[in-house]
Amino acid sequence: xxxxxxxxxxxxxxVNGGVNIALILVAVVSVFPLMFVVSASLTPxxxxxxxxxxxxxxxxxxxxxxxxxxxxxxIPRALGVTAFITIVGTALNMVLTMLLAYPxxxxxxxxxxxxxxxxxxxxxxxxxxIPTFLVVQATGLVDSIWSLIIPNAVWVFNLLVMKTFFExxxxxxxxxxxxxxxxxxxxxxxxxxxxxxxxxxxxxLFYGVGHWNEFMQxxxxxxxxxxxxxxxxxxxxxxxxxxxxxLEAAVPTVTLQMAAIVVAAAPMxxxxxxxxxxxxxxxxxGSVKG
Amino acid sequence: xxxxxxxxxDQSASQRRRRTTGGGTPTRxxxxxxxxxxxxxxxxxxxxxxxxxxxxxxYAPMAGLVIAFKDYNLGLGIMDSPWADPWxxxxxxxxxxxxxxxxxxxxALISVYKIFWGTVPSIFLALLxxxxxxxxxxxxxxxxxYMPHFLSWVIIFGxxxxxxxxxxxxxxxxxxxxxxxxIAFLTSTDWFRSVLVGTDMWKDLGWGxxxxxxxxxxxxxEHYEAARVDGAGRLRQIWHITLPGIRSVIILLFVLxxxxxxxxxxxxxxxxxxPQVYPVGDIIDTWVFRTGLEDLNFSLxxxxxxxxxxxxxxxxxxxxRLARRWDGQLW
Numbered sequence: 001x002x003x004x005x006x007x008x009x010x011x012x013x014x015v016n017g018g019v020n021i022a023l024i025l026v027a028v029v030s031v032f033p034l035m036f037v038v039s040a041s042l043t044p045x046x047x048x049x050x051x052x053x054x055x056x057x058x059x060x061x062x063x064x065x066x067x068x069x070x071x072x073x074x075i076p077r078a079l080g081v082t083a084f085i086t087i088v089g090t091a092l093n094m095v096l097t098m099l100l101a102y103p104x105x106x107x108x109x110x111x112x113x114x115x116x117x118x119x120x121x122x123x124x125x126x127x128x129x130i131p132t133f134l135v136v137q138a139t140g141l142v143d144s145i146w147s148l149i150i151p152n153a154v155w156v157f158n159l160l161v162m163k164t165f166f167e168x169x170x171x172x173x174x175x176x177x178x179x180x181x182x183x184x185x186x187x188x189x190x191x192x193x194x195x196x197x198x199x200x201x202x203x204x205l206f207y208g209v210g211h212w213n214e215f216m217q218x219x220x221x222x223x224x225x226x227x228x229x230x231x232x233x234x235x236x237x238x239x240x241x242x243x244x245x246x247l248e249a250a251v252p253t254v255t256l257q258m259a260a261i262v263v264a265a266a267p268m269x270x271x272x273x274x275x276x277x278x279x280x281x282x283x284x285x286g287s288v289k290g
Numbered sequence: 291x292x293x294x295x296x297x298x299x300d301q302s303a304s305q306r307r308r309r310t311t312g313g314g315t316p317t318r319x320x321x322x323x324x325x326x327x328x329x330x331x332x333x334x335x336x337x338x339x340x341x342x343x344x345x346x347x348x349y350a351p352m353a354g355l356v357i358a359f360k361d362y363n364l365g366l367g368i369m370d371s372p373w374a375d376p377w378x379x380x381x382x383x384x385x386x387x388x389x390x391x392x393x394x395x396x397x398a399l400i401s402v403y404k405i406f407w408g409t410v411p412s413i414f415l416a417l418l419x420x421x422x423x424x425x426x427x428x429x430x431x432x433x434x435x436y437m438p439h440f441l442s443w444v445i446i447f448g449x450x451x452x453x454x455x456x457x458x459x460x461x462x463x464x465x466x467x468x469x470x471x472x473i474a475f476l477t478s479t480d481w482f483r484s485v486l487v488g489t490d491m492w493k494d495l496g497w498g499x500x501x502x503x504x505x506x507x508x509x510x511x512e513h514y515e516a517a518r519v520d521g522a523g524r525l526r527q528i529w530h531i532t533l534p535g536i537r538s539v540i541i542l543l544f545v546l547x548x549x550x551x552x553x554x555x556x557x558x559x560x561x562x563x564x565p566q567v568y569p570v571g572d573i574i575d576t577w578v579f580r581t582g583l584e585d586l587n588f589s590l591x592x593x594x595x596x597x598x599x600x601x602x603x604x605x606x607x608x609x610x611r612l613a614r615r616w617d618g619q620l621w
Contacts, residue, residue, distance in 0.1 A: 026415060
């Protein structure tokens with residue numbers, strides 16, 4: 001970042017020290033809760049019982065909680081549902097978003113202003129939960145896995161990020177391709193998309209995380225519990241256990257709960273280090289007005 | 291249909307011939323073929339799937355809002371259900387119910403707390419990152435502090451249970467140790483909002499800092515050099531250069547967030563709350579959900595939802611106008 005290597009005064013040293021200590025504190029606060037949950041999920045029941053609650057570092061580890069978690073048929077099934085909506089849903093999101101973002105990035109498209117306004121307006125005003133539910137019901141999606149994918153198929157924010165990115169590509173490339181007789185689909189696939197890999201990656205991740213964490217649409221549109229995604233199954237597990245207040249009654253499920261949280265968070269945490277810089281890029285892209 | 295189409299094609303073919311020989315007025319079809327719209331047909335075709343989606347899943351529900359003015363009956367459907375008498379029956383019912391004040395208070399309070407605790411700590415973190423002279427440390431802290439943003443509310447609820455559960459939670463074991471007894475944070479009306487605000491802050495502390503940090507990076511370094519020449523120390527530079535330098539971004543984001551004040555976070559509250567904390571935690575969205583989809587009182591729920599959307603639209607428009615004004619003044 002090119003700060004000049006100035007001589008450090010006493011104030012500089014104090015500020016640097018304070019800043020570094022505070023930042024370490026922030027890092028610990030961000031990470032400790034998850035580490036604690038992981039360690040709680042690995043603690044044997046007997047130790048929790050002896051301590052009267054979760055411990056930070058257990059004396060011995062056991063994978064019993066994970067074993068009994070996966071023994072419940074609901075968990076593998078919910079993982080399947082979540083995997084399906086993450087893969088299929090993200091693919092559908094990306095195709096629809098690209099197909100709308102590219103035409104809207106062409107400035108002299110007749111009707112562009114109107115379409116853009118109509119799309120943006122849905123960000124300012126939405127009909128709300130109940131009328132949307134009625135439409136989802138009328139289109140036959142209630143109690144179907146597609147109700148987790150289709151009612152949220154395009155996110156306006158992601159659309160705007162992609163459109164802004166496309167607009168900044170060198171337009172002369174498209175012009176010369178058009179003069180050479182290339183159709184718009186060919187321009188999109190052969191020229192625009194290869195030049196947009198960073199933004200495509202970022203938005204794929206945004207959509208993917210959204211699907212992996214899917215909760216709200218499931219509680220709105222799904223009654224059949226064999227179609228529940230992972231987050232809903234885990235929420236039910238947590239809510240059920242929360243109602244029992246005394247320790248003895250809760251013990252069989254407390255480590256199970258923690259294991260369930262780890263399972264739901266694990267894929268996110270595992271891929272996170274590789275993808276975080278793309279997310280950051282996405283935010284700064286989105287903050288630029290289109 | 292197909293015969294008609296062939297006829298049109300024939301016709302246009304003959305007219306193209308005629309045009310090349312320079313005679314006759316162009317038909318509507320031909321004018322269309324020569325218009326800008328026809329030139330861009332591939333692009334319209336490309337947009338069609340997403341636009342149809344917008345019409346069905348974003349605009350059709352707006353038409354469905356009509357049930358707020360009807361006595362909606364599941365058996366009769368939207369069209370055949372009788373009109374409510376008077377038309378504002380459900381709006382009045384909501385206005386006169388005890389929920390009205392409670393829901394508005396809860397929604398606004400939770401939002402305002404979230405705005406405050408989602409802004410000030412993030413600015414502070416951005417400052418720390420900006421002042422950090424160790425690049426590797428800054429990178430690490432950025433990476434680690436963004437991470438909670440990607441966890442779902444369900445996961446964060448689970449983490450909250452690990453700390454706050456009255457029977458097994460870590461915090462309650464500490465409180466037990468100092469004889470403050472277990473506190474049922476998640477079922478206590480005294481603590482519930484604080485739990486919401488605290489978890490929201492944990493989730494988005496780092497994520498919220500990104501934008502302030504980016505704004506700080508855009509400050510002209512010459513200001514700092516000039517300040518150093520004038521003998522200003524680090525803290526004075528922060529106070530007189532860094533913070534004023536991002537003032538417009540802070541105000542802009544604050545105003546935009548205020549416009550969203552009726553969005554207190556449906557999923558967050560729904561995941562965390564329980565009947566014991568309805569008096570302090572129930573927000574408009576969660577109440578609409580229960581009234582509509584659990585009690586099946588669709589008309590009342592739709593009316594309340596519409597009330598929220600209309601007020602929300604007004605607030606967002608005012609916020610955007612204010613933001614633009616600030617923008618104009620400060621840049």
